[in-house]
Amino acid sequence: MPRKAKTAPLSPAMIMRDLMGAWRSRALVAAVELDVFSHIASGKRTAKEVAEAAGASQRGISNLLDALVGIHYLRKSGGRYALAPISAAFLVRGKKTYAGGAVQPFSLTWGQWEHLTETVKTGRPHHAIDDAEHGKKFFPQLVEGIFPSSFAAATAVVSRLSSKERGAIRKILDVAAGSGAWSLAFAQAIPEARVTTLDFPEMTPITRKFTERFGVAGRYEYKEGDLRLADLGQATYDLVILGHIIHTEGEKHGKELLRKAYGALRPGGKLLLAEFMPNDARTGPSMPLLFGLNMLLHTEEGNVFTLREFRSWLKAAGFRKMATVPTPPPATVILATK
Ligand SMILES: C[S@@+](CC[C@H](N)C(=O)[O-])C[C@H]1O[C@@H](n2cnc3c(N)ncnc32)[C@H](O)[C@@H]1O
Missing domain, CATH: 1.10.10.10 (Winged helix-like DNA-binding domain superfamily/Winged helix DNA-binding domain)
Structure with a gap:
């Protein structure tokens, strides 16, 4: 037996x-x-x-x-x-691989985590950062610390594009650009590419610092304003980037942003969407699920969303093809085609 x-x-x-x-x-x-x-x-x-x-x-x-x-x-x-x-x-x-800068984004959140019990009770952030007034103060302190992980993932995406796909990318819109981490990898690899960034005016000196450091500042244009109000243009860009912005925006504003991104792309153009995504059942991995709590603490409507949710929102916005691109964790990257 x-x-x-x-x-x-x-x-x-x-x-x-x-x-x-x-x-x-x-x-x-x-x-x-x-x-x-x-x-x-x-x-x-x-x-x-x-x-x-x-x-x-x-x-x-x-x-x-x-x-x-x-x-x-x-x-x-x-x-x-x-x-x-x-x-x-x-x-x-x-060292080139120095990751100690990641301390800063975490340190920035600690004050809020002390209010988690209260926030779970109320369902409302103790101190929101998803409105323009607070966002303008919070995000300039955050973006340099998250640059290495965004840039590493962006570099991985660029390395997977065929030369035909790279050749089709000339005009890029980097929405909520922060340091410019996502578009910089494209600008570096595609010398003909020109990039428009959109972010708060308080972010421009930081984005400019990075574009200068990468020697691509001459190909960047900085649009300043609130992305909820901004007109992203019509059928203008070959690539629109939404890097780590929908989790702060939440479902309603996130879907609106996907619709605007779709409108801004020329037919055949691509959207790059980077987010921390839990599995469809929302049972793991722990990082995106804990990040969902971080969004509860910092925003009125922000959250983490699953691949299945993003696929259905992208389809509803009009995108016809979409695929995830293997990148170093923790973000998941989707490339969707108009
Ligand atoms: C989490 S950071 C992401 C930065 C960069 N895309 C990355 O992935 O490294 C979010 C960015 O969105 C910008 N942002 C947030 N709300 C915004 C708004 N309403 N209008 C314009 N920019 C906004 C912030 O200033 C910040 O640069």
């Missing part, structure tokens, strides 16, 4: 791990803010040396470094610290 497999007794360990998630996160933020990974990379190996380099107390740094060993960002041997491979690859400032 086959023996029944023994199941492990249920334990509350997962609860403790998740309650401590915020501590883990704060330890990582403090380490990035004090630049301890860069100090260790530059040869500071003891708590005393790192404390001096970081301008911090030795007591504080000792405990921080040990905690970072505990959560696998550092290694320790005989009182000397070394970088774990993940820290060496992504947390040393000045």
Whole structure:
């Protein structure tokens, strides 16, 4: 007779791990803010040396470094610290792959997360950022931190286009452009492409900084205004980009934006839509589902939407073909054709 497999007794360990998630996160933020990974990379190996380099107390740094060993960002041997491979690859400032800038977008949200219980009760954000007045202040602080992940995904999309598809892209509209992360990958790969961005006037200096850094500023034009009110034009563009904007806009304004994007494209033109999407049953992955809570905290109507929802909205807006494009996580990218 086959023996029944023994199941492990249920334990509350997962609860403790998740309650401590915020501590883990704060330890990582403090380490990035004090630049301890860069100090260790530059040869500071003891708590005393790192404390001096970081301008911090030795007591504080000792405990921080040990905690970072505990959560696998550092290694320790005989009182000397070394970088774990993940820290060496992504947390040393000045490296091309530096990901420490991602601390900023998360840090920006913390104040709101303290109000989650109250927000779940009311269904209303404690401090919304999806109106022009607050958005103009919030987003300029956010977009540089999300640049690396948007740009990596955009680069992956461009690399998958055939030369015929690239050849058909000359006029690009980057709606809610922020740093310009999505269109910059296209402008860099297609020297004939010209880009119009649309965002709040407060964003223009940031977008300009990035276009100059990439050496493509001469091919960019900056339209300033509120995308809910802006006329996107008719049958003008070969590519319209909606990168991480529908989650703040919500269903009603998001559908309206898809209709306007459709109108702005010439026949055969493409829409690039990038969003964090849970599966159709909304049972995972955890990142987009937690991001849905983040939208509850920050917006009146924002949310995360599934691929099935986007497909039906795109179809209703008139798009005839659509496909997802493999990109590095966490965003999902859809290319839809008019
Ligand atoms: C989450 S950021 C995305 C930036 C960029 N597309 C990316 O994916 O990295 C949202 C952008 O939308 C802009 N935005 C939000 N609401 C807007 C509105 N009503 N009118 C114009 N721009 C808006 C913000 O200023 C910000 O640049």
